[in-house]
Amino acid sequence: MHRRTFLSSVLGASAAVAGLSGCADGQAAADTAKAATEPLATTVPVGTSLKIASYLGQQQLQFKLAKLPELPFTVSHWLNIGAGPDVINAFRAKSLDLANNAGIPPIQAHYQGFAAKIVAIDVTRKPNYLFATKPGSDIRTVAEFKGKRLAFSQGQAQGVVLLRALKQAGLSYDEVTLVPLTSNQFLTALQSGQVDIAPLANNQAPAYLKQYGSKGAHTIPTDVVDLLNLLWAPQSVLNDPAKAAAIAAYIPHWAKGQVWAYEHPDVWDEEFYVKTQNLSLQQARSITALANKPLFPPSWDEAIRWEQETADLLAEGGFVKKFDVSSLFDHRFEPLAARAVPEEYRK
Numbered sequence: 001m002h003r004r005t006f007l008s009s010v011l012g013a014s015a016a017v018a019g020l021s022g023c024a025d026g027q028a029a030a031d032t033a034k035a036a037t038e039p040l041a042t043t044v045p046v047g048t049s050l051k052i053a054s055y056l057g058q059q060q061l062q063f064k065l066a067k068l069p070e071l072p073f074t075v076s077h078w079l080n081i082g083a084g085p086d087v088i089n090a091f092r093a094k095s096l097d098l099a100n101n102a103g104i105p106p107i108q109a110h111y112q113g114f115a116a117k118i119v120a121i122d123v124t125r126k127p128n129y130l131f132a133t134k135p136g137s138d139i140r141t142v143a144e145f146k147g148k149r150l151a152f153s154q155g156q157a158q159g160v161v162l163l164r165a166l167k168q169a170g171l172s173y174d175e176v177t178l179v180p181l182t183s184n185q186f187l188t189a190l191q192s193g194q195v196d197i198a199p200l201a202n203n204q205a206p207a208y209l210k211q212y213g214s215k216g217a218h219t220i221p222t223d224v225v226d227l228l229n230l231l232w233a234p235q236s237v238l239n240d241p242a243k244a245a246a247i248a249a250y251i252p253h254w255a256k257g258q259v260w261a262y263e264h265p266d267v268w269d270e271e272f273y274v275k276t277q278n279l280s281l282q283q284a285r286s287i288t289a290l291a292n293k294p295l296f297p298p299s300w301d302e303a304i305r306w307e308q309e310t311a312d313l314l315a316e317g318g319f320v321k322k323f324d325v326s327s328l329f330d331h332r333f334e335p336l337a338a339r340a341v342p343e344e345y346r347k
Contacts, residue, residue, distance in 0.1 A: 165224045
């Protein structure tokens, strides 16, 4: 499949039309040029509300278990949305104000012509993903991906992990078959043999192996890191001073919640993975053992460099047009996460 056709296969008609029209240089550029530059308000106006994505309820549970103070605004909806394409569509529909994703969805949104900004950064140093094989596969290394069918989601973290792994192994895009899917289709594609390989999150692998390991499915660990765990919001939301202030108030809670979960793995394993995700305690512990220590850098310089490398990698493959990613970051929010956590979680 030609790389320019991935959008229509993965993101749906409305998003595809926006992306294929090449309007990233149109409306998105115009909206970004009008980016809010006023200092953030120090208090959140009464009556302010946000619609926030908390995939699998992780953030609400972290706030509850950590006994963090009440947010100074109303969360009108907690949406169980995690996949980048779904988040972008929810942003477009104005049903979502703030989301937690990896670095690639903001790049994809820009390519589609949708103006949005990154407002908080958590740096990950250890891999969050590994590659899983279909049942009965004898593939053992990334180099053996040559000639194979690989599950690929252009607008999600799994996509960039795959592209970086291929580059590291010296494989060109033309030496593999990239099968356009969204991450929620990966398990079905593996089980049915539609693909030979799919990148899975660390917390997905135990359940998959439990079901298909006896049938020859296995995993291939990678040292490829998806560096950025971030919060981002539509430019239209950030242009609203009240909502921008609410987001600024939310960021410290987001950072503290992650630190609490990292410092209390036994409680987190039981309360989240066992009670809400139906994993065994042993499976939960295997996931937590791979967890990243939260890191909220006072400066976004490293994050911007990594985001530029990612955008350039996508552009090299013909998936997006080359652009300067510095336009994706709203620096008014840059110090907020770091200020909220102890120094050991800042670098």
